[in-house]
Amino acid sequence: KSNPLLLEWIKMSNLTGFISIDCGIPSGSSYTDDTTGINYVSDSSFVETGVSKSVSFTAQRQLQNLMSFSEGSRNCYTLIPKQGKGKKYLIRASFMYGNYDGENSSPEFDLFLGGSLWTNLSLNNTPLPGNDNTTYDSPNGALFFSRRCNFGSLNDSQHIRYSEDVYDRIWIPRKLGTQYREINTSLPVISGNSNSYNLPSLMMSTALTPTNATNPITMILENSDPTVRYFVYMHFAEVEDLSLTPDQTRVFHIRINGETIADFSPKYLQSDTFVLTPESQTDISQDDDDAVRSIKTSYNVKRNWQGDPCLPNSYIWEGLNCSDASLAPPRITLLNLSSSGLTGHISPSFSSLTMIEELDLSNNDLTGDIPESLSGLKFLRVLNLEKNKVTGSFPSDLLKRSKSGSLLLRVGDNPGLCTEVSCGKSNKKTLITAAGASLAALFILLLLSGVFWKIKKRSNKPVEEDTDSETRNRPKVDSNTLLFTFQDIVKMTNNFGRVLGKGGFGTVYHGYYNDLQVAVKLLSESSAQGFKEFRSEVEVLVRVHHVNLTALIGYFHESNQMGLVYEFMANGNMADHLSGKYDHSLAGHKDFRLHLMQHKGWSIFTVDANLR
Incomplete structure (x- = not known):
């Protein structure tokens, strides 16, 4: 068609x-x-x-x-x-x-x-x-209009509609033959309080009546589909003053298919006829509808995404599959937006498609972390994020489901994303002494340990409670090292939403400073360090600059809140690599080069030990 x-x-x-x-x-x-x-x-x-x-x-x-x-x-x-x-x-x-x-x-x-x-x-x-919701009622589905007739109209070409009819229903004049006569009144016909159809007075003031009072008024409704059911609405009003004739009343026997269903004392004969569709389908789940429209808006999706996403079945949205329409309401079970030019972060609206089984966002330009909320998609069987620019670590619950075989993950070609899947697996387990950029994390740990040891050795008195003003006691640092407020840190870490690790110093959080990923070390109240040790450490670290050591970006100190902000190293920590969690093997010359770098780092530390 x-x-x-x-x-x-x-x-x-x-x-x-x-x-x-x-x-x-x-x-x-x-x-x-x-x-x-x-x-x-x-x-x-x-x-x-x-x-x-x-x-x-x-x-x-x-x-x-x-x-x-x-x-x-x-x-x-x-x-x-x-x-x-x-x-x-x-x-x-x-x-x-x-x-x-x-x-x-x-x-x-x-x-x-x-x-x-x-x-x-x-x-x-x-x-x-x-x-009014009491009019044109049906058990389910929609009533589809068949005909609307005005009997006894004084003008055969006059269609009554708005403003005579407040709903702009169009009443068409209907003639039934010479065996009927037209009757009318010049008085207004008012709909009573019990009649919520708001019928136009002009239409209700005219009518037909049989010339022979014993003859019926017959209307035939035909349809080739035997499953179609008709809803017939007949509106009555008496337009002749029968009180002038004693003992005069008008009574109808209303019959449908030959069966008498009511005796009615009429006021006016009109008909409103509608046809009920066989089993109207239920619209899509409102949550799914809101979610997929939000996705459409977020990424400006240019497809045939109009109307109901799942219905009718022959016009379902491109890239979607839905559950059987016989289930009420239908739900989105597959969403394929591969190669659709998507940019920006992964929208949280994907997590609202709670019945989805397959989600394909591959070959786009998506960035940022993978939302933890995707773990809530309990029916998800396939997740494809290949060929994007997502970063960070993968939600642990999704990784567990991948290991158990209940979820197929495809996350290759995301350089900043490190998971057991994207980092690859070797058939052969190799114990390594140093691994990639994570060696820098070891250097920092060793460096901090040396600094702490040196400070402890030089100190001949117990840790003192700092009572000086924050401004006077700030560490002496160069102009490239930033001083952050605690509110900056809260915003930077998204309210401390992602923990990278914990140690004697305190907890390390992941964050963003502008577009740069950072690691934020927050001094815990139980830490052995006091403020003087913290200040000394900052003054030492801001002077250390080496290709194999992560740079200190800044620090913060407000009241009893203290911490450091470092560059974030995405390849995990040394413990992960030594445990075999990341199965990288290194060529011999690379392994030797890492050892050489390690010794150079120690050289920096030992030769310049007296940095203060």
Whole structure:
């Protein structure tokens, strides 16, 4: 079937909550209809696709412009009524081809309301004003309009609609033959408090009655689909003053398919007929819908992502799989955004797709850490992050699931990411004496130990409580070493969210200073160091500069809070490498070179021991 041509999609809003749209008029424009007084707006803010066209020969203004959809498998209008969810809405959509393209070939398309098939091209239906929830009720699904008749109309060409009808329902004159006579009243017909349909008085003031009072008024509803059920709404009002004739009453016997279902003393005969769709499908989970739309916005995804992500089944969003639509509501089980030009950090919205089984974000430009919240995706079986720029360590829970075989991880080609998977595995276990950049961590530990030992040796008195002002007692450092506030440290470490390790000095946290990864060592209250030792250490370390030693970036000291900020070394610590956690093997010449560097580092420490 050809792609849909949607000419007018109307969901009334400006009056009593209508949304009134004239498709194809210039973006941002609007006008007030001379006949109804309804204000129509452009559809530019309701749809992401389509090309504006025009028809020259129609007199009705709402059909002079149209929106043509020649590309894409589905094109969707998104309407958000201010009355909110859980309400009933009357919907009307009008369509016309008008040979706008000069092809003399009328397009054919399916029309869906949410995830439910509405019709294959139809008139009259798209959410109109929100009406009272007691009207047009149905057990489940939507009621699709069939016909709406005005019996006994005084004008055969007069269609009653807004403003006579507050919901802009269109009542069409209906003739049933010469065996009926028309009756009417000039008095207003008022809907009582028990009637929430707000029927127009002009329509209710006219009626038909059989010429022979014993003859029935018969209406036949036919449909080739035997599963279709009709809901018939008959509105009555008496328009003849029977009180002038003693003992006169009017009673109807209402029969459906030959069976009498009620005896009714009428007030006025009208009919409102709707047809119920067989089992309307349930929309997608709201949590999944919110999550995937947030992902779309965060990364500006350019795909056919319009309407319901999972419904209808034949128009599911590109890159998605959903659970069986028979399950209410359907859930997203697969999301493939490989090679989609994604940039920035991994959005936390991925963690809200709680039923997802496969997530593919490979071959993009994603950066930053992998969110711990992904560990909450208990049904996740495949996670592909290959060929990105994510950094840091992998969430431990996901690693455990990978080791157990319940989760397939693909994380190659992420240079800054170090996990058992991305670092690779050797078939042969090799005990190493030094490993890559982690040797620098050993040098720092040895250097700090030497400094502590030297300080202890020179000290002939116990550690004193520092009582001087912070400004006077700041370490003497060069201008390249930064003094941070404790609030800087809280922000830098994301409120101390990621622990790298612990030692006698205290806890070491991971953080970011601008775009640089740092390690923040926070002096614990139980540490043997006092303030003087801390100050001495800072003054020593800021003077040590060597290619094999991590640089001290800065320090902080506020009240009893003290700490150091170093460059972060991403390849783990020496204990991890010696334990075999990282199975790197080194070529002989590299191993020798590392030993040589180690001795040079010791040389720096021993020759310049008297740094103070």
